[in-house]
Amino acid sequence: MNSTRSIARRRGLRMAAQVASIAGVVAASAALSQAAPARPATANIAPQEGVMLGDEGKGAADQLGDAIRVRNASGCGCSPCWGPPAPPPMRAELLEEGLS
Amino acid sequence: MTPVLDLRREARRDPLEIPGLDAIPAEERAAALANWRERMVSEHASARVFAALIPRLMAAGVARRHVAAVSAMIGQELDHAVLCARVVVALGGEAKLPLPPLTAVPAHEDAGPLEGLLRDVISVSCCSETVAVALVATEREQAGTASLRGVLGKILADEVKHARFGWRLLDEVGPTLDARTRARLSAYLVAVFEHQIAFHSPFLRLPSASDRAVSLGAPDGPSNWRVFVDTITGVTIPGLERHGLDAERAFRRATSAVLAA
The missing domain is CATH 1.10.10 (Arc Repressor Mutant, subunit A)
Structure with a gap:
């Protein structure tokens, strides 16, 4: 299977x-x-910068999925969504950070 | 009053047959039915997202062929809802459901016409629809009957067009972007990836499904989540990096809050 x-x-x-x-x-x-084991495109990301998605033992999907489960992060609802959602708005602080 | 999507008449007009349903346990049929019902309303609601792109395309002054292509996508999403409705009825359900909340497409007033358009195109085509190509292609591989394979094949053919539109537009206008616009778009990618993760995270709450259930279109939560992450990290991020956008850094930033907890 x-x-x-x-x-x-x-x-x-x-x-x-x-x-x-x-x-x-x-x-x-x-x-x-x-x-x-799967090595995603982000495998070279340095851990001190936030994420270590290229962990040899666990794939990116497992790591991120585990973290979201632990935090009980909310999605758009209780069931999966299909079709493109409306894009998100820009946040002012992201723009400031991006240009600094 | 919550708007309701009623596609019972459309589904009756062209009924779909799924042979061998009697041999499938009721709970597995129910899992598939729930997914096709969700899908029916999501596909219908997503037509408005493409509709919102039309004035953006015009304001940005892109070629007429792009405006015409996106106009066709509105109808394609509506058609997908009817295809899903036919499956819903074939599985014994009713093709009538309340529509989900219709989140407004942001105006991007802090951006010029081209940058605003590219924000939408990156979110819709390069992320959502590129993931949809991978998900629907995976589902089609596992479809248990010719009729379901046909439905998924039709949806997939359109999703390919919707995703390719964004990548081609980026190929076309990407080289003309100045460093400041690239930096602003790279900053926006953080919001896009956070949004994508939230949008697809319901897969994490779904169990794995049996082969029989998957063959009817029931979602396999862990498998679908993996398809989502692999597509974003293996396809979308390298594709955006190729256009000079700092997508890896944006994804790292988007995931850092979750992974650091």
Whole structure:
């Protein structure tokens, strides 16, 4: 079951990569993921800067998912949403930080 | 009064058959039905997001073909809702539901016309619809009948157009952006990623689903969450970085508050 799902996910990801024209990057990641735990594009992020998503033991999805569960972070409701939501507004402090 | 979406007539006009339903336990059918119902109203409601892009595209002075393409996307989202309604009825449900809260599309008054447009396009096409391509393609792979595969195939073909639109627009106008606009867009990405994480986090509350349930369109929470994170980190972030936006830093910032807790 897991292998079927993992193949389906890989195909889905590959299609998204083709749409964004970065198929090469994902093909390489997919090949890597067959041999080792998944290393996302953010694997080189330094931990002292906030996040260590490239942890060898746990994938980015697991780490982030665990953290959100622990915080009981709220989403848009109790069920999954489909279709693009309205984009978020800009926050003034982000703009100030971005330009400083 | 809460607006209601009633697609019973549209679903009756062109009924869908899903063979072998009797062999599937009621709770698995119910999980699939709940998802298709949610999807029906979400798809319908998302038409307004594309509609809001039209004045932005015009104000930014982009080519007519982009305006025409986004106009078509409004109808495509409405059509997806009807496709979902047909599945809802085939699974024994009623294609009539209250619409979810219709959050306003922000005016981006702090940005010029092109920057405001790019904020929306990055959020809608480069994030939401790119994730949708990966999710729907994954679902289509696992669809258990030709009729469901057909429905998902039609939705997927449109999601590809919606996502590709954003990436192509970025290819077109990205090279013309000055450093200040790139910095402002990179700052906006923090809000976009926070929003994406919140939007997709309901997957974390869903259990894993059996193969049988998934073949009818029931969501597998852990698998869908993984598709979301892998698409953002493996496709969207590298794609935005390629256009000179500091997407990695923005994602780090967006996730730091959650992961530091």
